[in-house]
Amino acid sequence: MGTASGVTLGLTVSLGGLAAPALGAPADTTSLRTALVPLIVLPALGGLLLRGLREPAPVRQSAPRLPVR
Numbered sequence: 001m002g003t004a005s006g007v008t009l010g011l012t013v014s015l016g017g018l019a020a021p022a023l024g025a026p027a028d029t030t031s032l033r034t035a036l037v038p039l040i041v042l043p044a045l046g047g048l049l050l051r052g053l054r055e056p057a058p059v060r061q062s063a064p065r066l067p068v069r
Contacts, residue, residue: 027035 023035
């Protein structure tokens with residue numbers, strides 16, 4: 001679990017570092033409002049995409065076997 005959370009956090013920080021200049025350039029040329037509109041649209045798009053995912057079925061465990069005498 002620690003490795004998965006570390007990879008997720010590292011990927012998120014890296015993508016944020018790459019996205020900052022991409023959002024800063026339109027903010028410099030137009031307005032901050034124009035540059036921040038994608039930050040409103042992208043979570044909504046992600047929410048729509050996540051609606052297609054299904055909850056995994058629970059794992060069924062068999063009853064413990066009693067020793068045979």
